[in-house]
Amino acid sequence: MINRKRLRIANHDLPFQLALVAFGIVTFFPLALVVITSFKSNTQFYHNFWLPELPLHLGNYSSAFRIIWRYIVNSVLYSGSTICLIAIIASVAGYVFARFRFPFKTALFLGFITLIMVPGVLTLAPRFVLVRDLGLVNTPGALISVWVSGGLVLSTWLMRSYFESLPRELFDAAYVDGAAEWQVFIYVSVPLARPMIATVAMTTLISTWNDLIWPLVTITDKDKMPLAMGLMQFSSDFETDWGTLFAGYVISSIPLLCVFAVAMRQFISGLTSGSIKA
């Protein structure tokens, strides 16, 4: 009897498991194709589009790396500075919005938040004019300034709701011990908010790392391009050399894949406690 029941449950789940696998294959196949092609010479590629073939051409990777490393370094610098600035500004502002009382607080906050719906492209033209007038065209400043201000709204919102959800007693203990406000912030609040800071960092990472249109408008020098745009340049430089092209794509995907393989759980738990619960 028990056995039969267990069997029924197992059968019941099998189609689901199969559906997951099938969908997984559809999802992964195009990416696997990139990896497969990255080991091929052009002759092998034209001879057989879809399947791996021996010998593997590892040389594709070294020639792709010679070009692509620069774009990766640029992107790490640009996205990294953006993330640091956002983490600092948003956690301070979020903390103040969550824990202080001051005139116009709610009005100010709502004023900021309503504009979250404004699509980025709306302001593309005047933002470009502004950045040009500030003399920032073709400098990292053009990207970082706009990315920081664009990402701040959502990040501050996330940080505020996180600080609000922390129990008051955690802070009271520190005040009783005679800690100043800044000490409470640095030694109590920031360590507690680490999960949410990680989520903010990761959402910022995805949106800046893959942004194409803004770098396209503001950066013209080849050696200043971030990865998303560098890949476009790279694609036209190696248009006819499929192996090297796809080896470059594989190399370029590694940084984000590593970050998310390690921190996926963190990312999801941050989402659970923050944005989409509100």
Next chain:
Amino acid sequence: MFGRGRKIAPYLFISPFFVGYAIFFLYPVIQSLQLSFYRQVGLTNAPRFIGFDNYIRLVSKDALFIKALSNTTYYALGSILIIVPLALLLALILHSPKLRFREFFRFLYFTPNITAGVVVGIIFGLVFEEQYGLVNNLLLAPLGIDNVRWLRDSRWIMPAVILLGVWKWTGINAIYFMVGLQNIPPELKEAARVDGATRPQVFWHVTLPLLRPILAFVLTVAIIGSYNLFAEPAILVGPEGGPNNAGMTMTMYLYNRGFRELKMGYASAIGYSLAVIILILSVIQLILIRAFRED
């Protein structure tokens, strides 16, 4: 802290946030509204005030704008109608308690979302290639269907872009839904089951209504994302959207007018029309979801 400082301090601490926001976000938003009433060609020429002319031209004389608008709407409707049910189904499966390798699947479905747009564009160029491409060769040929000219036939470009969108966005939306499912207390479903509700009934009357906030979030993000679509179609079929501009999205059109032809005033008018459309759609969507609750 120190008397008077205590009053100013909060404003001081939010000032970096406020300054960054005001200069690079609020100012351009206002500036682009102003610019949309001017005619400005090139980067150095003086702008000339022309009132609503840009907007009037957009809706009455600019066939390409209407084309881009209908293409983008086609994409938004098509992709959302496929992605949302599919993501929900996937989330329900991923949520089932006996599932093995859950973490692995979750990561797998997330990978398209962190793949650069340029790479996705090039890959799907191969996937939809006419002679050797994956879809024509492995999926349609066995069914006896002749090669579809995906990227060279204006009727098939948008369906191809929609399939690309489905591939890229279903996984992350499934993760959002899964987060929502985790927040539903299991007792509610058990209670309904005890009262004699069937599985589908529990889904329709307990699970789905409780997922409403997530559904609203997913739809809002999907609408904004759809109308901001740029990199993938631009790489897949070129900046003009391929034959008959069938793959031209509104953002591509804005980019072309503003930054390839340097018509900044006109581009700003496109941007504001886009913002108004997104706003209207988001409001309609929120009202519909609310109506669903009354029922």
